[in-house]
Amino acid sequence: MVGVKVERLLINYKTLEDFKRFQAYGTQELSMLEDLQNEIVEDDSESPFYGIYYGENLVARMSLYKRSAKFDHYFNPPQDYLVLFKLEVLPDFRGRGYGKLLVDYAKESQLPIKTNPMIRPDANEFWKKMGFEMASYNIERDFGENPFIWMPEGVKEAIQPPAASSQQPKTKKTKKEDK
């Protein structure tokens, strides 16, 4: 794709305004805006976001965060890995391979990747096409997430302890449960 490239996004008022067009705009973006307003971060600081511009317009983005091996509960052996989140292409720019371009960029690091697809009927299909697989669900680790993982050669999924895959949470017992 000529002229289309992935860039690391800078935190400034234009970027934060651009972010408002994405569905996953939330607490993270609000916090970035506040940090900028309070001069906790400088204008044009590097952000954890990467994106694709079409002319002046940000039309796709994702966030990448590198976690250290000591927090790894997804891969075997435990190792540094990337958490990829808020991957999103604006509706008018879908079907052009921009999502794949972002995912390929993340894969270049050759670190395993964990993501949590947004709830969209075709999300699972997309991640499978990208070479990701559905991780075994573990309530204590994943809560409401739908973890998908990508593993470079030689990396396997972490083995889940049998107890962790149980459906029995240690939730409260209250008087309402005497049915």
Place this chain on the structure above:
Amino acid sequence: MVGVKVERLLINYKTLEDFKRFQAYGTQELSMLEDLQNEIVEDDSESPFYGIYYGENLVARMSLYKRSAKFDHYFNPPQDYLVLFKLEVLPDFRGRGYGKLLVDYAKESQLPIKTNPMIRPDANEFWKKMGFEMASYNIERDFGENPFIWMPEGVKEAIQPPAASSQQPKTKKTKKEDK
């Protein structure tokens, strides 16, 4: 609300069929179905889900999971707390207070609660009405989440270490970043 009550849901084929009507149906539900089919869990085991039936139909649900103090990064002092997720009322049954009924049920434990609102324009408003507040965002803890917390009397939000609120992730440097 006469006749409307919150029940702990049992894992069986009917419940899992009911779950398909909820938007947040995902890896967790698929994993429960698989566990049931493989007889890893017994029919009618208790689930981490609580719900409201309208006649025979499940019309609202949430999942609750109690986390131990040693994993608490949201409250001060660190303590056992509940993670509330997948709170959802089916569209035809909204505006009847069913969501509040579920949240009130969770609050009865008097444990602090952490949730991650689904991305919906009115979600933040709802949680504020429920007495929750937006937690300070911490990328390493929250990634793509929009954490909201509820604190019973005497509990405060955890103090964030200054480094943790930084927008600078330790992401990879690649050749594409030489802009």
